Amino acid sequence: MMDKRLISIYLPFTHLMSLTLCPKCGAETKRLYKNVCRKCFLENFTLAVLPLVLHARICSRCNARFDRNKWRDEGDLEDIVIRTVEDELFVHEEADDVDIVMEPRELTPHLYKVKVEIDAMVEGEPLHQELVTEVRIIREACDRCSRMSGGYFEAILQIRAANRMVTPEEIDACKLICADMVEKLWKKGGRFAFITDCIDSKDGADIYLGSANAGRQICKAVVSEIGGTFSESPTLYGHKDGKDLYRITFSMRLPEFMPGDIILYKGSVIEIRNSGKNSKGIYLATGARFLVETEKLDGAIRIANRDDAVGAVLVAVEGDDIMVLDPTTYQTITLKKPMFFSSEAGDEIPVISTEQGLFALPEDSAHRL
Template sequence: MVSEPMNSTICPKCGNGTPRLFQGRCKSCFLENFTLAEIAPVLHAKICSTCGARNIRNRWVNEGNLESIIIQTAEDALLVHEMAGDIEIYIEPRAQTPYIYKVHIEVDAMVLDEIFHQSLDTEIRVVRESCDMCSRISGGYFEAIMQIRASKRIPSQEEMAECITIANGVLERLRNKGDRLAFISSSLDIKEGVDLYVGSSNAARHICREINSQLGGTFTESASLQGRKEGKNVYRITFSLRLPEFMPHDIIEHKGRVIEIRKFGKSVTGTDVETGARFTGTFDELDGATLLANRKDLGTTMLVAIENDDLLVLDPDTYETVTIRKPVMFNAEAGTEIPVVRTEKGLLAVADPSR
C-alpha cells in the first residue's frame, strides 16, 4: 500500500489525494461544475426620455449615448467568479427595437492557473421615464434667480448671448460632476437685461464667478425666506450681477488720458490711444470715466498730410484743416480716411490695430 504524502489531503468526492482543496474538492472535481460568469436572462435599463440619463439604484447619472448605457447595464449585472483573475470582457449589443437589445457577452479569465472562456446572452429592455432633473425643469423648479444687468447702461444682445453661453458651459461641467440641480428652468428677457431661474444657488454662484472672470463686473447675493420643509427654513437666493460700465473696444477719457478698453476680467486692461502704453487697473479706478465712443462707431475723416509726428486732417465738423498728434503705431497714407474721436483735448486719431 502506497501512503499519501504528509501534506496531502483526501478529496471527499473522488477520494484522490490533493495538495489543497478548492471549495471542499480537489482541483479536478472543482472544475467539473465550475461556472466562470453568470448574468440574468432579462435586465432593465431605466433611461430619462428627455436628457438620456440612466437610473442606477435610484440615482440618476449621465453615462453617454444609449449604446454606452446598454453596455454599462450588462457589465454592472455580470457576475464573475471571485477566483477569476486577469479578466477580459467583450460586450456586443444588438438593437431589436428601440426598446429591446439582445446582448452577447464573451468572458475570458485565469482560474487556478488555467484560462477559462464563457459565452453568455441576455436581453436588456429600455424603460423610458423622466429623471429628477427633467421633472424639476418641467415643473419650473428653481432655488436661485440671477439678475444680469450692466452698470449705468443697457447690456447689448451680444453680451447677453455670451453670458448665456458661459452659463451653459458652467452648468454642463457641474452636471458632469453629478450636480442634478445644475440647470436653468426658465429665463425672462427684460429691457435692462435677463433673469435666469437656476436650479441651485451653488450653480448660480459658479455662473456669476465665471461671467465675472471672463467679462468683468461684480455680483452680490441676498436670501429671502420662502417657507419651511421638513422642519428647516427654505431660502431663495437672488444674485445681482452687474457687467462693467464699459465694454471691450470702448474708448474712454479718464484722468486726462484717452484709453481704449481691451479686456475685462479680474482687472481692466487697455491701451493709451495717444502713447500706445498699456493700461491696467481695477473697476473702481475707472469710476468717473467718460465714454467717448466704441471703436466700431468711430467717425472718420480725411488724412491730408503727414509731417513728422503731426497729422494734417479735415475736422469732420468744420471741414477745416487742423493739425493733430500722430499716435503711436499709426500707419496710414495721405489721402485716406482715418478713424478719429473728439476729446477734451480736441480731435484725436485712433490707430488701427489690424495694420
C-alpha cells in the first residue's frame, strides 16, 4: 500500500491517467477487471473448487484404483490419493500459469487429509487459494485379483513336443517365456494376463492362463525363441449376458529336432540349425543348405548332436577337401570342407562319427542361414 503522503503527491498525475469509477461499488479505480474494480471482481471470482469429501476405491491386494468404470494400476496409495484430488479439483478456465501444490497426510489407513495450494494469474493479477479435502479409502478386490483368487482361467497352454518327450530344460524355458510375457502384457494394461496354475505331466506341461490373448502371445514367443508350431481350439463353457463364453486350448508342439541335432533324412546327414514352420540346416557331406517344411520331416531320425562332436587333427586343406586324422582309427581320411571354414593344418576341428561315416562340423558361429 502507498502511504498517504505519496498518494497526495501523485494524485494529480493519477487523475491524468484517467481514474474510472467502479459501476458496482462506485469506488475509483485505475483499471477495471471484467468491468468492475479489483475488490468487486475478487468477491465474485472463485479460482478453484474442490469437494470437501472424496472417495477412492482401491484393491486391497494390488493397490489398483477403480476409476471411470475401470480398474487401473496407478502407483502407490499416496499417488492414488493425489490423483483422486486432481480428478475432482476444478480450476477456473480463465486462470493462466496455474501452479498446484498438494500435501497429502495420512490420518488413518482409511483416511487422508489433503491440503491444496493453487497459484495462478487471472486478468494479469496473481491469485492464491488454499483448499482442504479428505479422501476416504474404500478397500475391495479388483477384477484381476478376484479372478486370480477364484482360479479363473480362459486358456490352457499345453506344451508338448513332436514325436518325443519335452525335456525339463524346455519346460523351464517355456515357463520363463510365459512369466515374461504375462508381466509384459499386464504392464501394458492386460488385466487378465496372469498364470492361474501350472501342472507338469509326463509328456510336457499344462499352463492355465487368465486371458486367451496371453496364451496366443506366449505361443508366438515360444515359436520365435525355441521353434515349433501351435494350434488353438475353443471350447464353449458357459454364457454371460447373452454371449457365449469360450475357453481356448493352445497346443504348442515343440519341434522334434532342435538346433544342434544331427539327423538322417532320405539318406543324407544334416545338422539342424533352426526349427519352426520350416526346418533349416546344413548337409554335412556337401556343406549345402537344407530347407524343408518341418511337417515333411516325417521319417527323419536323430542320429547325433553337436555336443557329441570330438576333436580331430586337421592334416591338410586342399581345395574343397580337407584331410583329418580319424580320432578312432588314426587313419587320414578326406572329407568335404565345411562352409565358413577357417582352420589350418595342425588345428583340431570338431568332427562327428556316425554310422554313415565321419563328418566335419561347420563352425558354430556360422549361423548364416
